[in-house]
Amino acid sequence: MTFEEKLKQCPAAEIWQEYCGFLDLTLPEYMQIQNRLVMEQVSLMAACPLGQRLFKNGVPRNVEEFRTLVPLTKFEDYADVLLPQREEMLPAKPVVWLHTTWEGGDFPSKRAPYTESMLEAYTRNILAAMILSTSKGRGHFHVRPGARVLYSLAPMPYATGMFPDLIRPQIRLRFMPSVREARKMSFGQQTRLGYKLAVKHGMNLFFGMSSVLYGATRNLDSLAGGGGGGSLSLLWGMSPRMLVRLLSALYRCRRDGTHLRPRDLFKLDGFVCVGTDTALYKNELAEAWGIRPLELAGGTEPSCMGTETWSKNGLVFFPDACFYEFIPEHEYLRELEDPAYTPRTYLMDELVAGQKYELVITVLKGGAFLRYRVGDIYRCLRLRNPEDKLDLPQFEYVDRIPTVIDIAGFTRITKREIEKVITLSRLPIGHWFAVKEYDADGHSYLDLYAELDSDDPGAASLSRQILQEHLSIYFRSYDGDYKDLKRLLGMDPLRVTILKSGTVDAYTARTGRRVPPVGAPREIVLDILHMQGPAEEGGEDR
């Protein structure tokens, strides 16, 4: 029975139970499911060459052994199998391979296999998220077949590109633009056309990246009409209902002297957004759209692994997508300073509320990744939520791990990339380090602290502005995602701070601490700036 048939034939309580029943689990019940499924994964892995390679210390017989015997892994551990798509090495036959950017890797992209069982769970979890996005309380939801969906996510073979393919066999939704059309377009074109269609015909559901959505929200006028003749063409073919809404909204805006906001035009049933910076945009989006967005957690390797509930206040991880382990902040920071150190992991029932954790996943149901460090940091918001009568921990996405600088969920910049850009730019930069900072509007940017080579005769002529523009050009040419940032969101996320020559060496000599090239702790940055003293006259803007 498809989801649509269930909507027609089954009571809402049954549908809720099937898709969102996991929210009724107690933590011990949740852990039981996790433990059971991870042992299934172990048994599958034990029978395949990839698993045998990872189980070189012996096949685990229980979860404790699994966490002791199997090392923490990164994509490098799988690259030789997954990049050439060697299916014979895998625990189960994949039906689809998804791609994503491999930040700091030897190859531009990572690949992740998806088995049939994984897709089954993925579909169920996406539908659960869709139900929850329209719900206002436990058991109450409003999903209707034929709903119009504005879909603004990355296309296949990225993980979010799977959404329409998974949903379409289950329920009849009208994607704007249609999936077939969207696949022929660039991401930007797809978003623009989607908005046009939404303004013309209305929209019930929204699936999109929060940063794109934020940009679109701010530029609704331009996206919808494009001005002038565009407006006329927009009015032509507009549904009467939307025309009435548009005209009344325009009237109200003119009367009150405000901008046109999406909430004036659309009455959404559900609003789903993904992306690493969602937390930053959430309040503004809720204000603009009149409905609080539901955030999803996921990625190419873990698939759709978490969702918020009806209160849209914290993620809950699905029990059957991955087996979750968590590295506490002090452990991963210790590893950052001492790369030989192996951090300890904790399970879902061992967490502390308010603590930040790096996520480690084991993809269940025949996935390829065991104890895999995705590179995401989550904060455990609470261990249970009495208001929502939820007995499971809830999380919020914090950021990528310190060695990766994620900007607006579009691009992930690593040490390797910055080195490459500096080399290509041939700028006389000596020591440097980069950190992620946020501007007054709460938007992230990359702050590159650089020492110019004092021996280089041209160094004196380089101002901060020149450096910034120069490096920005190379970033855009080297990293397509970085380029999209500028193109789609109109932002340049690079800022350069020039340090006095020898500052980094002096800091290391004085404190004995190494300055990490990417993700240096805030106190190190402040110490270095203090050591340098007040900026010289025009020191920053030479």
Added chain:
Amino acid sequence: MTLNERLFIIVPLLSLLCNLFLFLTALSTKKDRLVYAFIALLGAFTMWSGGSLFMRLQLAPGSPFWYMVSITGIFLVPFLVYNFIYRFTATKAPFSHIVQGAIWLVILLLNAGNVFITDPHMVTVGHETRFEYGVSPLVAIPILMAVYTLLASWRLAYKSCRNGQTDIAQFRPMLVGVAVMFACTVSAVLPQMVSLPVDTFSCMVNACCLYYMLYRRRLVPLRSFASNGPVFAIALICASVLLVSCYRAADAFYARYFANFMPYKTIVFSVAVSVLTVLLFCLVRRLMTAILLKGAEQQNEELRRFSTDVNKTLSMNALLQLYRDYLQHTMPGYTARIFVLDSRTGCYEMRDATEMSVACRDSFAADDPLMVWLKSRGCCSQYAEFTRSRYFRALWQKEKDRLDQMRVELLLPVMSGEEMTALTLFSRQDTAARRALSQDRLSMLDSVAAVLAIALNNASLYEALRKKAQFDPLTGLYNRSYFQEVLQRDFDLARHDQLTVLIISFDDFRLYNELYGAAEGDRILKRFANALRVLVGSRGTVARYSGKEFVISFPFCAPDTATDCAEQARQWLRREVVGSGQTTRRFLTFCAGISSYPTCARSVEELLTYAGMAVYSAKNSGKNRVCLYTPEPEDTRIAKSYASKRALADSCSSTIFALTAAIDAKDHYTFSHSQHVAEYAAALARAAGLDAEHIEIVRQAGLLHDIGKIGTPETILSKTGRLTAEEYDVIKQHVEDSISMIRYLPSMDYVIPSVLGHHERWDGQGYPRGIAGEQIPIGARCLCLADSFDAMVSRRSYKDALSVDRALQEIEDNLGSQFDPRLGKLFIDLVRSGKIQVHADAAPEPSSEPAR
């Protein structure tokens, strides 16, 4: 009467009857607020139809009255529909409910005062007679109110569906009813339809639809049609119809043939109608029962029979077989797989199936999500419900595939308290029709499970008790008595092959217990038992034979297998005891004896005896060894044994002499009595054909037979007069005393049977055990003859010596009563032939005092 006029009578009549019938049926069901709401609505429909009909028929008290009944019914319908939906959806809006009720009450009162519609008056157009009404403009009020109330009902139903409280499918019959009512109302506008009774027709259809709605909700079962009220209504209606249709003919018939009884016509007709009604009532009830209750009664009968059958057995297998047969019979088209909780493994093991082709090799772990879910449900459930539960997420893919492959549709747990002791999985067969099981059938399955739960509980308790009786509580191995059953079974199985028995006995285990404590002794016994279980595996059966002894049966195995096993056990014990990590070095060994069928034993008893003898032999050969019993040539064995016994007796001769001398010293009349008895008994044993070893035993027994008399007071021994009963009891005690003393003589316990039985009598009147005939050991019978003879021919304190002939005569007289007839005759012959040389005292005059 025109067709239209007829229709105006027939349709309201049908509607009235239908509503009345449903009304009575609903009255006979279990009532709640919803059923009351339905009854009220049916009442309104009945008023509507009945009023319309009786108005048309112009029955008393007259058209205005029936018009008022009908119009009240019509005005009540909107609110009662609302009330019905309100109850059906279990909505909580009492304010709106009460306000609407109040408004409709006011409308009804106003209507009673003819505010909206005036009384009808009859109009005849052509051949047709119609009722025409005068309508006031105020009639818009009840019409608008009716529209509002019906829309409010619609809203309640919609909200209930949208919130998932009620399934839309449940409202389908109502939707049909509404559609018919709407169609009828619209069609009434058409000139062709004006003269048709469409309103009462829609009233009848609506009543049926609503009844069906309640039936689907299982609030009014169909079988309530077969209750007395509706059946009587049908009988009454049929009788009335018959009376009306046949009255004229019956009247003519009566007038023609019973003209003389005309004054009694009314009585005769009344009685006839009453009898007819009763007959029809019986007929209709039987018919309704056959149609509606037969299935249920059959189900109940099957359940009752199953319940009786399962209560008669305590065997788990028999129970499961009964259950399987029951399911085969009552669930055609389904394959049932029966799983029972195995308390040892903690898994639900498949024990039976209703299809021969289904292999019973499946099992579910107790913590399997399906089992956990089913336990939490505790009643018959659909598999589809499980797939929608959160437990389903925990299933492994191969578990899902397995259940899909089984095509499980239904699951029936068997609950015993909070525990699920068994479950049945039902899967639909390919050929079966795809029809959902009725709720009655599911309830019946739950009842079956409840009956089975009690029976299974009893069976498992019985099984547990039986097992408890089979196992040794310390080691968990079989105990001795059950092992003998097992060995007999093995023997029967291996009768044409071979069977080996190994007995293992710890050396000096009492010493080990004393040195290291009983707890340590128990520990090593348990560990050793486990080790043996592992070593033997499926090759044989291990049991604890006695305190420190274990026995193992190896069917179809040669003695080599037992030898290997014993050697492995020895190595294990060495590692366990020596390598136990204790500061003091411990030491424990065992002897093992092996016997084998058919090479050296011919029966189960011989297998155990010979294995025991092999253990004994191993113990005598220095302990800590394995000894295989080998049958030696008889003469060699006897010679060896005789030599050993003779040597033993020689080594103990000084002790024996000292003891017998002590008795002789106490009772000088019995001087040399023991020597003489030993001599006579040995001669008799030899003549009886016993082997040298046995003769030596008899001889030694003769020497020691009265050793217990050391403890007998001299006054009794040397008493000259007749002994009192108490004194005789003291004398009799000497047999037990002899045994107690012999126990202390090193390794001379083999003489005990002969000594113990030397005062037993052939007829069973002897002491101490009162055994008779061949039960008395042959050595004891020899001693008895020799002892009596020597006592008779010797002088005692209480008697003189008898002559030899007199003594032999005495023996002859007591053959078959006191003495073994065969041995007695032989003894007499031996004495008379001089082969036994008699040591007799001089015999002055015979006396027949028996030996003491």
